[in-house]
Amino acid sequence: MKAVVVTDFATEPTLADLPVPEPGPGQLLVRLHAAAVNPFDWKVADGALKDAVPHAFPLILGSDGAGVVERTGPGVTRLQPGDRVYGQFMHLETGHGSYAEYTVADQNGTIARIPEILPYALAAALPTASVTAYQAVEAAKLDDRHTLLINGASGGVGQSAIQFAARTGARILATGTPELAGYLKDLGAHTVIDFTRSPTHHQVAALHPGGIDAVLDLVTPAGGDITPLAGLLRPGGTLINTNYATDPDALAARDIRAVNLGNQPTPEVLTTLADLAATGALRVRITAEVPIDQAPAAVARARTGHTHGKTIIIP
Ligand SMILES: NC(=O)c1ccc[n+]([C@@H]2O[C@H](COP(=O)([O-])OP(=O)(O)OC[C@H]3O[C@@H](n4cnc5c(N)ncnc54)[C@H](OP(=O)(O)O)[C@@H]3O)[C@@H](O)[C@H]2O)c1
Structure with a gap:
């Protein structure tokens, strides 16, 4: 073969x-x-x-x-x-x-x-990207009072994460270049942050000086500096990273719940996502x-x- x-x-x-x-x-x-x-x-x-x-x-x-x-x-x-x-x-x-x-x-x-x-x-x-997105949004425990930044929203995980987060009613800030802005909004993003224009955390801090509730970070690599993104969160906020770049103990001291998320597909989650994709509810x-x-x-x-x-x- x-x-x-x-x-x-x-x-x-x-x-x-x-x-x-x-x-x-x-x-x-x-x-x-x-x-x-x-x-x-x-x-x-x-x-x-x-x-x-x-x-x-x-x-x-x-x-x-x-x-x-x-x-x-x-x-x-x-x-x-x-x-x-x-x-x-x-x-x-x-x-x-x-x-x-x-x-x-x-x-x-x-x-x-x-x-x-x-x-x-x-x-x-679907399996890796959408299961990760699904489980990351679950871990963020969002509802319609929350504002979420998805950093890296234009990639495979991010596009699915926008759609799952949109179902919670949360307000979604999604990073992406201008040519993708229309598409990301169509998936459910409320605001698209052009990360090539100036640092994402500067733009988000300007839009939300009081802080936001959650960050799903798909960009910061292991060993990278996640502090600027953590700094966007209100006390009690949640930071999820998919590259093992967060230090949950250090952030807990600042009243931030940090999660290093690794996807864990089960037949049940895979069946749910296949059904959503088959009906067009997940694009x-x-x-x-x-x-x-x-x-x-x-x-x-x-x-x-x-x-x-x-x-x-x-x-
Ligand atoms: N732990 C887990 O279980 C798990 C599972 C899946 C993925 N991951 C990890 O999660 C990350 C994302 O995965 P993926 O499959 O979505 O990757 P992907 O499809 O390659 O997408 C990456 C996206 O990030 C964007 N990007 C790059 N630099 C950026 C920046 N500075 N600010 C904002 N956006 C930026 C890129 O946009 P441009 O093209 O415009 O630069 C691209 O659209 C990867 O590191 C992957 O290894 C982990």
Whole structure:
């Protein structure tokens, strides 16, 4: 089967020909019809989890995907051949991932069935970005008295986060360049902050001198300075970061609830999001669909961070 692999940490992804994997007990063989690119994919290839989890090489890149169950291993009862499924398929210990024609998944893993009307490409675009957005907005505990800044709102996580936050009735400030402002407002943003004009925290502080209630920060990297964003919050406010850049203990001393959020997909959350996407209640902007042999170039583009939607790989 065709797959996109790295042969060691910090090496270039390449197209490879690998054997189709065998589903073991409790596992499914999934014929993937779409995979999606996330920043996590290249971060893992660079060794982000090097010290945390053993990695098997060649390592097939990619977490998110959608496809059809081709075959089941012994003891599988939850799903059967022909079921359309989606979810996260990265398994570093065995080297499996979603940038491939086939992958294996545990029947009780981070997968769920998808409705007939949900295209594979749209399903593949959801797991990491939209689950993160969904769980980040839940963690923010918003209601219609609150004002939220989404920093990094123009990317994959941010676009979904705007939509989930809009459902709470909160007032949403979203960062984005002027050409995207109309789109972000259409998703539910009330104000778009052009972060290329002057620092976001200056603009937000000028608009809300009394402070805001929550910040969802998708930009500050681990080890980066999150203080300017934390400084926008009223006492009792919430700061959520997706790159482990916050220090909850230090901020608790300032009466700020800080959360380093890592997405935790469950079949239930995945089913909820698939249903929302199938009915159009959750919109996901797909900016490119590329054949698998162009996946290495797509990963290189994703590394630049200038992404305004999801890139889909068609295996
Ligand atoms: N912990 C978790 O579970 C988890 C899950 C998903 C994602 N993440 C992390 O969350 C971050 C966002 O993920 P993503 O998938 O949304 O990334 P993405 O699709 O690559 O989007 C990044 C967005 O950030 C914008 N941006 C860059 N610099 C900015 C700045 N200084 N101010 C405001 N916006 C800025 C970019 O806009 P321009 O193109 O206009 O620069 C781009 O639209 C990544 O670091 C990712 O690794 C973590």
